[in-house]
Amino acid sequence: MLKIEDLFVSYGHIMAVKGVDMEINEGEIVCLIGANGAGKTTIMQSISGLVPVRKGRIFFEGKNIAKEKSHKICSLGIAQVPEGRRIFSHLTVEDNLDLGAFTRKDSSQEIEKDKERFFAQFPRMKERQKQIAGTLSGGEQQMLAMGRAILSRPKLLILDEPSMGLSPLFVKEIFETIKRLNETGTTILLVEQNARTALKIADRCYVLETGKISLSGKSSELLNDPKIKEAYLGA
Numbered sequence: 001m002l003k004i005e006d007l008f009v010s011y012g013h014i015m016a017v018k019g020v021d022m023e024i025n026e027g028e029i030v031c032l033i034g035a036n037g038a039g040k041t042t043i044m045q046s047i048s049g050l051v052p053v054r055k056g057r058i059f060f061e062g063k064n065i066a067k068e069k070s071h072k073i074c075s076l077g078i079a080q081v082p083e084g085r086r087i088f089s090h091l092t093v094e095d096n097l098d099l100g101a102f103t104r105k106d107s108s109q110e111i112e113k114d115k116e117r118f119f120a121q122f123p124r125m126k127e128r129q130k131q132i133a134g135t136l137s138g139g140e141q142q143m144l145a146m147g148r149a150i151l152s153r154p155k156l157l158i159l160d161e162p163s164m165g166l167s168p169l170f171v172k173e174i175f176e177t178i179k180r181l182n183e184t185g186t187t188i189l190l191v192e193q194n195a196r197t198a199l200k201i202a203d204r205c206y207v208l209e210t211g212k213i214s215l216s217g218k219s220s221e222l223l224n225d226p227k228i229k230e231a232y233l234g235a
């Protein structure tokens, strides 16, 4: 579904991503782990067209999107929940969800159905439909950010550190949602610092070190890899 080849991204003189190759097959959950500053967010944003690709190719369903504008990439079926959530804090919960569905071309009934499905999964969000999003708790804002992305009905959903700063209860709920979304057909690219949780949920995993992939493989294998254990699992 997604194939990244020899990706380079820089900020001025700083080369943040240095020749990354990655692949995500339809139906998979793939995670990208790595220390702070490794370049995880930069890779996510280059897929979504939010930072310019310096060199390399990003194929989505066979089409090179490395030079496409972000709204075009979004309309192809790639949605991103950015680091730090970034909901529209002055709008209501419902308005935020409607904005997620903004680019959809199918009927409003279909959109309403997806909304109801989201509310069924998150009754807390239903109760707060009319609430100003900025007054939600951190965990609720993360759910809303995910809801907004889900409402765009993406083929590929990119999540940048969805568990960051959340209580264990919310983390559990967020990861259950990710799993459920995947089971209903959404392909997932997950960026996490919480490597253990990410490896448990993902099919495959890439490890990023200062802009380069240092290791990749099946999550079940990486969970038992001595290097991974030492560097990322605190064992």
Ligand SMILES: Nc1ncnc2c1ncn2[C@@H]1O[C@H](COP(=O)(O)OP(=O)(O)O)[C@@H](O)[C@H]1O
Binding pocket: 011, 014, 016, 034, 035, 036, 037, 038, 039, 040, 041, 042, 043
């Ligand atoms: N807007 C920016 N301007 C300059 N440097 C940046 C910018 N965003 C990120 N960087 C640098 O790029 C590198 C990778 O950052 P980032 O992709 O955010 O890493 P991660 O998400 O893995 O923590 C870091 O060295 C960071 O300081």
Ligand SMILES: [Mg+2]
Binding pocket: 040, 041, 042, 083, 160
């Ligand atoms: Mg980041």
